[in-house]
Amino acid sequence: MSKIKIVSLIFRFYISILRGTPLMLQLFLVYFGPYYLFKVNTGSIAIGPFNYRFIATIIAFSLNYAAYFAEIFRGGIQSMSKGQYEAATVLGFSKIQTYFKIILPQVVKRVLPSVSNEIITLVKDTSLAQVISVTEMFTRASAAASAQVSVVPFIAAGAFYYLTNLLIEAILNRVEKSMSYYS
Secondary structure, eight states: OOSSHHHHHHHHHHHHHHHHHHHHHHHHHHHHHHHHHHHGGGOEETTTTEHHHHHHHHHHHHHHHHHHHHHHHHHHHHHOOOOOOOOHHHHTTOOHHHHIIIHHHHHHHHHHHHHHHHHHHHHHHHGGHEEEHHOHHHHHHHHHHHTTSSHHHHHHHHHHHHHHHHHHHHHHHHHHTOOSOOO
């Protein structure tokens, strides 16, 4: 939404690429890219207890979901009527005050359902981390299912995902309800 054309073009390109390509591909690019592009040995990279596989997963998920959240918030900001800005100007608010005290609180209320959907999708998408050998719940369920020759570990993993998302949904519904104008 920047009025500076080059900034706007860069971010529109970023959002288009990350929304238009699979998250799995992005995981591969973030994980393998440093080695193939710059010959950086990522095997020795670690931050505390976290190896590069985990770090690459966090980076890829952050970049991917940032693009989706950017579009959600852009839509929320553009949905605000011009009258909100005009009223703020009449009341003597600066552009920064208008944005943070009037526009942003209303935008957050409007976009919260969409943000909630993206957060729930993010939790489910964590299972994709297995493609770069990050041990996560689905990986462990697969190993247990193979060892036990049973589908029960998959059912347990599904129940865990469901319960986690149920908790997230309850928290976000509560936040949404607290922001309701008429309750």
